[in-house]
Amino acid sequence: MSTQTIERAAERVAQATPSGLSRRIAGLSDGAIAWLFVSPTIVLLLAINIFPLLWTIYLSFTNYRANQPGRAIRWIGTRNYERLLGSEDIWGYMQATAHFVCWTMALQVLLGLGLALLINRNFKGASFWTTVILIPMMLSPAVVGTFWTYLYQPQTGIFSYIVNLFADVGPLNMIGSVELAPWAIVIADTWMWTPYIMLLCLAGLRSIPDYLYEAAEVDRANTWQKFWYITLPRVLPFLMLAVLFRGIENFKMFDMVVELTSGGPGSTTELASINLKREAFEKWRTGYSSAFAIILFVTVFGLGNIYVKALNRVKS
Structure with a gap:
């Protein structure tokens, strides 16, 4: 059996039996596929930018001191501002x-x-x-x-x-x-x-x-x-x-x-x-x-x- 014959048979098998991921992607719309690829980046940006911002906003209403991590954080409202x-x-x-x-x-x-x-x-x-x-x-x-x-x-x-x-x-x-x-x-x-x-x-x-x-x-x-x-x-x-x-x-x-x-x-x-x-x-x-x-x-x-x-x- 020649090498070319084996390669053609492998291609036909691959086309006939797509992987589970390929079958799932084939049933999605263009917008869903776009979100599938973009979502990891969005999650990363949220973790790097949004979470620190929200944490800073929360700390701004407390008496927290970073050199005393064991100290209980006390809510003091707008006193810092x-x-x-x-x-x-x-x-x-x-x-x-x-x-x-x-x-x-x-x-x-x-x-x-x-x-x-x-x-x-x-x-x-x-x-x-x-x-x-x-x-x-x-x-x-x-x-x-x-x-x-x-x-x-x-x-x-x-x-x-x-x-x-x-x-x-x-x-x-x-x-x-x-x-x-x-x-x-x-x-x-x-x-x-x-x-x-x-x-x-x-x-x-x-x-x-x-x-x-x-x-x-x-x-x-x-x-x-x-x-x-x-x-x-x-x-x-x-x-x-x-x-x-x-x-x-x-x-x-x-x-x-x-x-x-x-x-x-x-x-x-x-x-x-x-x-x-x-x-x-x-x-x-x-x-x-x-x-x-x-x-x-x-x-x-x-x-x-x-x-x-x-x-x-x-x-x-």
């Missing part, structure tokens, strides 16, 4: 966070859009300079924080040297100064994430058809008019999307700020995320820190929803 919302320190941390987010977003949008307009000119070496500009974005925030810590050294740092080239102010202690420390983290974050804004703006610029500018040339529009009526409206959805992503990330910025200032001097640069870590893993006030985490979550979620509605209006 009342203490948080009535604390002046918490509002100070939120103000420091808002200062950081607003200034980094403003600088990154201006610089990112400007760099995108320059790179979009397709000059000689544009690809090389695009790659160079994107390098900071590829680094870890902790590495960037350590890198800028050395740049900010008053005596040996290059940042102080560059500033003194334009203004003779002597050794500049960016990290140790109450007035300058917030700007130190704004500059470092802007250096790191401006390329990200530039990349999305560049995608928006490359999507603008050439015939719009050609029609503007026929109508004798100047450079400013072409930018205001053609370039900006087409790039704005990409720019707003970049601001959404970066705003959410900056609101929970932690590692780079810890490496730069550790929240100091004093509590000048202690962002909400840094204070949350202190409450949860240094003071071990787990219930209190859970309530703080829920407040931050609701704040970011609410602002994000408002911003997405504005983005949808711009895109429409």
Whole structure:
């Protein structure tokens, strides 16, 4: 008996006697089969995301402390939220966070859009300079924080040297100064994430058809008019999307700020995320820190929803 004959017989047997799984799948609709394959992923996401969120919400109404696992969990209602919302320190941390987010977003949008307009000119070496500009974005925030810590050294740092080239102010202690420390983290974050804004703006610029500018040339529009009526409206959805992503990330910025200032001097640069870590893993006030985490979550979620509605209006 030849090998080909055996293979044909095996195929006929396989077709005539499908496995139990194949018979069961054959009787399902397309929607049921789709749910069959998607359901494990949904269960995994629920276990990773939803359960911790619900557990955090529950702990926010208790006096639980993670360093005392044998202690009975006592329900205290909204006391943690009342203490948080009535604390002046918490509002100070939120103000420091808002200062950081607003200034980094403003600088990154201006610089990112400007760099995108320059790179979009397709000059000689544009690809090389695009790659160079994107390098900071590829680094870890902790590495960037350590890198800028050395740049900010008053005596040996290059940042102080560059500033003194334009203004003779002597050794500049960016990290140790109450007035300058917030700007130190704004500059470092802007250096790191401006390329990200530039990349999305560049995608928006490359999507603008050439015939719009050609029609503007026929109508004798100047450079400013072409930018205001053609370039900006087409790039704005990409720019707003970049601001959404970066705003959410900056609101929970932690590692780079810890490496730069550790929240100091004093509590000048202690962002909400840094204070949350202190409450949860240094003071071990787990219930209190859970309530703080829920407040931050609701704040970011609410602002994000408002911003997405504005983005949808711009895109429409």
